[in-house]
Amino acid sequence: MKAITVTRLSKSYGETIAVxxxxxxxxRGRTLGLLGGNGAGKTTTIAMLLGLLIPTSGQIRILGHDMARDRFAALARMNFSSPYVALPHRLTVRENLQVYGHLYNVRQVARRIAELAAELDLEALLDRAAGELSAGQKTRVALAKSLINRPEVLLLDEPTASLDPDTGDLVRGWLERYRDETGCTILLASHNMAEVERLCSDVLMLKKGCIVDRGTPDELLVRYGRDDLEQVFLDIARDRAHPQTQGAK
Amino acid sequence: MSGFSASARRIWGMMFRHLALFRRSWPRLVELMYWPVLQMCIWGFTASFLATRTGSPAALAGGALIGGVLLWEVSLRSQMGMSITFLEEIWSRNLGHVFVSPLRPGELVAALICMSFLRMMAGVIPAALLAWALYAFNMFALGPVLVLFFLNLMILGWSVALAVVSLILRHGAGAEALAWSVLFGITPFAAVFYPVSALPAVVRPIAFIVPASHVFEGMRAALLTGVIDWGELGWAFALNVVWLIAAAWLFRRQFQVARTRGALLSIGE
Structure with missing residues (x-):
């Protein structure tokens, strides 16, 4: 069964076509990576998937719900994390998680917070104000917020940005485990190609609002004759696409 | 969990977020009381001074003035309470998380209204106590009708705040100055400090469509003659319904426009 189905999705601002x-x-249970340079349409696509932005045309179905008509039913079963959207700085980590526990109608919210704190190593931070945390700690708290409702679909925008390699690795490991244990579907936008290779079962390469290539990380590496996704990314960004990719859209 | 209790819990979630903010920030609490208490000091002493110099009629007018100042704070604090609670979300760059949660726009508005009520009470009650302690003005002597005066003035504040929130949704933080200033623009036509008859005839129609002018005409009648003017209260309620419907329509429309234009992604800028 499909967790996310996107059909002929477009977004324009006047003459400018974003998607x-x-x-x-x-x-379900797969992880899709959205890759592309700045202005490729990743953020716009994620915003439309979250219902923050109304598409110019096309359809989005998440967990069977049409996002144009029934977005709140879908939003209750999904969640989102981005280091570019903050949590209230003056509230403690625990209070922030309580707020979102209420917004997502989480049962036994105190117990859920304790579980997340143990799993994401946040126990020592629970009673500290969110604004006092380091960038890496904030990212882990944002991740805890995104998992508060045990989402079936998780949208992550640069989930390990500003984390040191050790913590980044722990978070990636935790995401893998969460996905494997719960069957959660993850859509990941990232510029960290190693992260995409590790987490993603499928990758969409976006450029100027269009999908210019897609496949598993291994398929893309073979298709472009490269050793890592960073080189594939550069090939596409600099129009050095391998002849085999022509017409892939 | 039923739809109603789920909705109530989401509203409580938003209220909890703002109440927790007050628990951590005493200057915010002080700020709620500061202006209403200051207003009460300035206008209360002015009214007392006039009463001592000119006798009984001025004393009665002074009572009406203090009552006007107090009740107008109900509208002002309700409007600012709601607008500033929304702005807190923008300042903390948290709106993205709020709008991708299952919280419905109507629930957000309900939470803003509840917070606005609490903020208003935190400002107006100390000012009312001060009026009683310093000037022997007992607002509660108006009787049960006071609840209707409060209700009308709160609804007016919420309507104006909803319009301000709509403009912020559309134009971003650039419109935030309206949160502090917009209701002061209505003050000349609200008959807070003087009756509508004191206005030039040409602007009286403007005063007529402002719900607060009917509340204050009713308040003066109750204070000066002891008679409750139900006609004025009826007009206030009817006009408030119109204002609220117009504000709700504007909010709904601007929320859709913001979602179409992508303004929710960059609302803090």
Missing amino acids: DGIDFEVE
Whole structure:
């Protein structure tokens, strides 16, 4: 069964086309990476998936819910994390998680917070104000917020940005474990190619609002004759695409 | 969990977020009381001074003035309470998380209204106590009708705040100055300090469509003659319904426009 189905999705601002008729599907339990340079349409696509932005045309279905008509039913079963959206700085970590526990109607919210704190190593931070934390700690708290409702679909924008390699690795490991244990579907936008190779079962390469290539990380590496996704990314960004990719859209 | 209790819990979640903020920040609490108490000091002493110099009629007018100042704070604090609670979300760059949660726009508005009520009470009650202690003005002597005066003035504050929130949704933080200033623009036509008859005839129609002018005409009638003017209260309620419907329509429309234009992604800028 499909967790996410996107059909001919477009978004224009006047003459500017931010997303240009993209189609993709994500099976339940899979992790899809959205890759592309700045202005490729990743953030716009994620905003439309979250219901923050109304598409110019096209359809989005998440967990069977049409986002144009029934977005709140879908939003209750999904969540989102981005280091670019903050949590209230003056509230403690515990209070922030309580707020979102209430907003997502989480049962036994105190117990859920304790579970997340143990798993993401946040116990010592629970009673500290969110604004006093380091960037890496904030990212872990944002991740805890995104998992508060045990989401079936998780949208992550640069989830390990500003984390040191050790903590980044722990978070990636935790995301993998959460996905494998719960069957959660993850959509990940990242510029960290090693992270994408490790976490993603499928990758969409976006450029100027269009999908210019797609496949598993291994398929893309073979198709472009490269050893890592960073080189594939550069090939696409600098129009050095391998002949085999022509017409992939 | 039923739909109603789920909705109530989401509203409580938003209120909890703001109440926790007050628990951690005493200057915020002080700020709630500061202006209403200051207003009460300035206008209360002015009214007392006039009463001692000119006798009984001025004393009665002074009572009406203090009552006007107190009740107008109900509208002002309700409007600012709601607008500033929304602005707190923008300042903390938290709106992105709020709008991708299952919280419905109507629930957000309900939470803002509840917070606005608490903030208003935190400001107006100390000012009312001060009026009683310093000037022997007992607002509660108006009787049960006071609740209707309060209700009308709160609804007016919420309507104006909803319009301000709509403009912030549309134009971003650039419109935030309106949160402090917009209701002062209505003050000349609200008949707070003087009756509508004191206004030039040409602007009286403007005063007529402001719900607060009917509340204050009613308040003066109750204070000066002891008679409750139900006609004025009826007009206040009817006009408030119109204002609230117009503000709700504007909010709904601007929320859709903001979602279409992508303003929710960059609302703090």
